[in-house]
Amino acid sequence: MKQFRIAASLIACVLLGPAIPVGEAGTPCRPANDSQWHKLFDGQSLAGWRGYQQTEAPRSGWSVTDGTLFSDGSSRTDLITTKMYSDYELVVEWRTEADGNSGILIHADESTKKIAFNAPEIQIYATGQRNPGIGHQAGALYALYPAIESSVKPPMAWNTTRVLCVGKRIAIWHNDAQVCDTVVGNEEWNRKISHSKFSDSQTFGKRTSGYIGLQDHGKKVWFRTVKLRSMARK
Secondary structure, eight states, X not given: OHHHHHHHHHHXXXXXXXXXXXXXXXXXXXXXXXXXXXXXXXXXXXXXXXXXXXXXXXXXXXXXXXXXXXXXXXXXXOEEESSOBOSEEEEEEEEEOTTOEEEEEEEEOSOSSSGGGTSOEEEEESOSSSSOSTTOSTTOBTTTBOOOGGGOOOTTSOEEEEEEEETTEEEEEETTEEEEEEETTSHHHHHHHHTSTTTTOSSTTOOSSXXXXXXXXXXXXXXXXXXXXXXXXX
């Protein structure tokens, strides 16, 4: 019987992949029952998105170009999903020019004038060399966790950002290199915020759910995949 249980566990690992810790270390999570990838960007329209603190998507600046979600940098209005999300895995494919700058924002609300002052931001940047302060490189969790330099690609190359948000856990991978695996509100998280530009914010880094945002930082950026699936705590 013991051998049978071991064999069954091995089969489950092959079929489902390794368990992923969430919240407190060692607590596993898996895709929710019948969970499928949901396209937040349908490749054809801005359906499911609106401007930050607006009721509709911006009329200029953001568009669908050759099947990509494109910002020419002129609107200076960030996009957010029309729905709030929690307990999910998010995958975003993006590229930007040599002077590019943008971001993927998670757990956003609309309590501040700018979304970046309430929502943690995964940095979209052209390279890892410019602006090399902690958390400013491509793939970094902005101002908190630095990127992995070896994972940085040249301008206009497609990058893949993967984010796991389940319970209080936030784990981020940039081009398959893990940037961080942290817990909202733990000692390390709070210390990093206290040493950052967000130290005086009453809302930054407090939430475990919210809108997902794409930043317009005045530069050109393309997104070809923005997809999400629900994750279940085990």
